[in-house]
Amino acid sequence: MSKIWIFDLDDTLHDASSKIFPSINQSMTVYVSQKLQISHQDAHDLRNQYWKVYGATLKGLMENHGVDPKEFLLNTHDAEELSKFVKQSYALENTLKKIKGQKIVFTNAPLHYAIAIIKSLNIQKYFSAVYSIESTRYNPKPSIYAFRKILRRVGKKARQCVMVEDDLANLKTAYKIGMKTILVSRQNKKTIFVGKRITKITQLI
Ligand SMILES: [Mg+2]
Numbered sequence: 001m002s003k004i005w006i007f008d009l010d011d012t013l014h015d016a017s018s019k020i021f022p023s024i025n026q027s028m029t030v031y032v033s034q035k036l037q038i039s040h041q042d043a044h045d046l047r048n049q050y051w052k053v054y055g056a057t058l059k060g061l062m063e064n065h066g067v068d069p070k071e072f073l074l075n076t077h078d079a080e081e082l083s084k085f086v087k088q089s090y091a092l093e094n095t096l097k098k099i100k101g102q103k104i105v106f107t108n109a110p111l112h113y114a115i116a117i118i119k120s121l122n123i124q125k126y127f128s129a130v131y132s133i134e135s136t137r138y139n140p141k142p143s144i145y146a147f148r149k150i151l152r153r154v155g156k157k158a159r160q161c162v163m164v165e166d167d168l169a170n171l172k173t174a175y176k177i178g179m180k181t182i183l184v185s186r187q188n189k190k191t192i193f194v195g196k197r198i199t200k201i202t203q204l205i
Contacts, residue, residue, distance in 0.1 A: 004156050005099060006174075007127075008141075009107035009114055011166040012184050013092065013201060014121055019085040027076040028057050036065060056108075056140050058133075069138050077109065079116035086120035091202045096126040098205045105130045106150050106163075108140040129154070142173040164204070168194070 010016035033043035050060025061067035096103065103126055107114050111132035118124050131153065136146035151158060158178035165171050168188050171181045175193035182204070183190060183197040190197040198204060 002160065003101045004154060004161050005101060005103040006106050006150070006161050006163045006179075007103065008163075008165040008167065008170065008184075009105050009109060009117060012164060013105075013123070014086060014089075014117065020082050023082060023085070024076055027078070031072060031075050032057065032061070035061075035067065058138060059140075062138065069134075073110035073133070074112070077113040079113045082113065083116045083120040086117055088120065088122055089202075092121060093123055093126075095202045095205050096123055102154075103127050104150075104154060106141070107131070108133050110134065141167070141170040144173055144177060147173055147177055147179075164201070 007013055010020070029040060029043045029047060032038070032047060033040050036043065036046070038046070046060075047057045050057050050064075054060045054063065058067075058069055058072055061072060062069060105114060105118065105127050107130070109117075109132060111130065111134050114130050114132050115124075118127070118130065131150050133140060135153065136143075136149045139145045139149075141147070147158075151161070158174075161174070161179040162182060163171060163174035163179045164182045164184060165174070166184050166188070168183070168191065171183055172193045175181050175195075181193060181195045183194040184199070184201055185197065186199050188197075
C-alpha cells in the first residue's frame with residue numbers, strides 16, 4: 001500500500017510567522033475596514049470575533065456580509081510582495097528529494113499564493129498536487145470536511161497518509177481520521193495525537 005506525504009505549507013515548509021503572516025494580517029484588517037466602511041479598530045475587533053466563531057476571517061465575511069472569497073483572497077494575499085520574504089533553502093530541497101513516495105501540499109492559504117511561495121522555494125517539482133482553501137470550498141483545516149475532501153481528491157485512505165504540520169488542531173483531526181502525524185514545531189509539544197515531533201522540516205530525514 002503506497003504511502004502519501006501531505007505537507008502543510010506555512011510554518012511547515014517555510015517560515016511564514018516572521019514576515020508573511022503579519023503582512024497578510026494587516027492586509028485583512030485593511031480589507032475589512034474598507035469593505036465594510038468601518039474603522040481600523042472595529043475591523044480588528046470584528047476579525048477577532050469571526051476567528052472565535054468561524055475559525056477564520058473569511059468564513060465570517062462570507063456568512064455575514066456576502067463577501068466574494070476570491071476577491072478577499074486576492075486582495076489580502078499579494079503573492080508577488082509576499083514571495084519576497086521567502087528564503088530558498090537547499091536543505092529543504094534536499095529533504096524533499098530524499099523522501100520517497102507521493103507528496104502533496106494541503107494548505108489553508110489560497111492557491112495563487114501557495115503556488116508563488118512553492119515556486120520561490122524552488123520545490124514545485126517534488127509535489128504532485130497543491131490543495132488550497134479553494135479545494136475545500138473555503139472550509140479550512142482542521143475541519144474533517146476539508147480532510148475528507150482532499151482524501152477523495154487523491155484517492156487514498158487516511159491510513160495511507162502522513163500529515164506533516166505545525167498546527168496541533170490540524171494534526172488532531174488528521175489523527176482522529178486515521179492518518180499518521182508529524183508535528184513540525186519549536187513551541188508546540190508532542191501530544192497523544194502527535195506521532196512524532198521535529199523542530200524543523202529538515203529533520204524529517
Ligand atoms: Mg501551518
